[in-house]
Amino acid sequence: MAFSAADLTLLRIRCAACGQHTEKLVTVLAKRDSIPCGVCGMLIDLKTPHNALLIKETAESCARIGVALTKIS
Numbered sequence: 001m002a003f004s005a006a007d008l009t010l011l012r013i014r015c016a017a018c019g020q021h022t023e024k025l026v027t028v029l030a031k032r033d034s035i036p037c038g039v040c041g042m043l044i045d046l047k048t049p050h051n052a053l054l055i056k057e058t059a060e061s062c063a064r065i066g067v068a069l070t071k072i073s
């Protein structure tokens with residue numbers, strides 16, 4: 001089975017409408033422009049500078065971990 005770290009990494013995105021956090025897999029977030037808030041149902045924009053950077057950096061660090069794990073095994 002080919003797992004990457006990103007497949008298992010949850011990222012918490014803050015809803016601008018209600019202020020609560022919704023957890024999604026990084027791999028899901030990286031493919032989407034928005035996700036529905038798990039609390040109030042409003043769409044959370046993933047393309048804001050803050051969210052886009054958070055998702056990008058988390059995905060990249062997951063990729064680095066994946067490469068490191070591959071080298072060990």
Ligand SMILES: [Zn+2]
Nearest residue numbers: 015018037040
């Ligand atoms: Zn909300």
